[in-house]
Amino acid sequence: MFENLSEKLERSFKLLKGQGKITEINIAETLKEVRRALLNADVNYKTAKIFTETVKQKALGSNVLNAVQPGQMMVKIVHDELAQLMGGESVDVNIKGNPAVILMAGLQGSGKTTHTGKLASLLKNKRGKKPLLVAGDVYRPAAINQLQVLGEQIGVPVYTEEGNNDPVKLAKDGIKHAKANGHDLVIVDTAGRLAIDEQMMNEIAAIKKAITPDEILFVVDSMTGQDAVNTAKEFNDRLNFDGVILTKLDGDTRGGAALSIRSVVDKPIKFVGMGEKMDALDVFHPSRMADRILGMGDIVSLVERAQEQFDAEEARKLQKKIAKNQFSFNDFLSQIQQIKKMGNLKDLAGMIPGMGKAIKNMDFDDDAFKGIEAIIYSMTPDERENPAILNGSRRKRIATGSGTNIQEVNRLIKQFEDTRKVMRMMTKGGGKNMGRMMQN
Ligand code: GDP
16 A cells, blocks of 8 residues: 555655755755655645645754654654644544434445445444444445345345335435334445436435435545545535545555545545455544555554454553564564464555565565564574674574575664664654654
């Protein structure tokens, strides 16, 4: 995800290498590259321009701490601005009503029906809701059938009415049915079209008026880049929706939609779709997404996803260790082992700090981690906990022991050290203290 953008941003930060402090002159090139990276990722032109302008002001206005190099400082500033661009804080879906009513809107093929199912499953399993789905795409029997199949999979009933082709009446009846049967949540799927179409808009506006939903979620395919943003704008003008579900982020998406939607329609992305399976739905966290874009990994989401393997205590310990610069090769190794248990390797691997790059060009079979694991296994317990002692002769021994070579060993250690440094800076006081320190 966002690989190209990550790489280009990283390259732009490297331009500041060797500079003692940030000046208007030496950041000009970096800013130009940042802007180019954003445009290349299909970020809206105006958004990219404002973004680099803000980063520039912040960079010039900041006092670089002795301990922090300008390149690292820029990473931090760009990170915070990226998070800001995507909304800053995550925003919860409104499910307070009884029943709470969520209306799903979006073009055909965006993933609306799939995400109706995913959302019901998430709210059922994680928030204890008792959902009812309403199959509002009355024109396409296949769509009704698709929702029924999904409903069965996740154990959520689907309301349909044979022969009823009035989606407004169906939605109303569905809510009535939910009330009568003790459902505290109704999610209404609706008909989409391949492109914006007046009839579709009229229909969904009529449904909105008839059922006054607590929450309207606009579902959009992230692979469609700026089109996604334009469609969002049209739907929002008409429906004034509450939030966005950005789908297919597991694909080869460049990032433009994720980065531009908030600034163009001023509505939060609330969820992201990460695959076709019913559990592939994540709550959207702007700051974590910024971490991932900048190749910092996303340890928090990783830990959350792996709840069966990790516990919360473990997660806190790990964060503490990172903050204290104690994240060790043992932690690295145990992360890899957890990942291997979880499947969906490529997606998950990108969440480990530093791993995105290390495994970027590898084939994603079960052997993907073999070399890295072999290297770490060839270290002594002392070396794993305390990588600073890895001198030349130790490295040579590890290379021989792991059946790799000295370059591979050096590369892994270097990557690990670099990541640890940046991770530490990023996690210090959740980033907030850092910001304050820099403003002094
Ligand atoms: P709708 O027409 O808007 O209801 O779209 P569907 O829910 O039928 O989805 C269209 C296609 O996209 C289906 O093949 C889905 O399996 C697929 N799809 C939906 N969401 C995702 C996602 O997050 N990731 C991936 N890879 N595929 C998805």
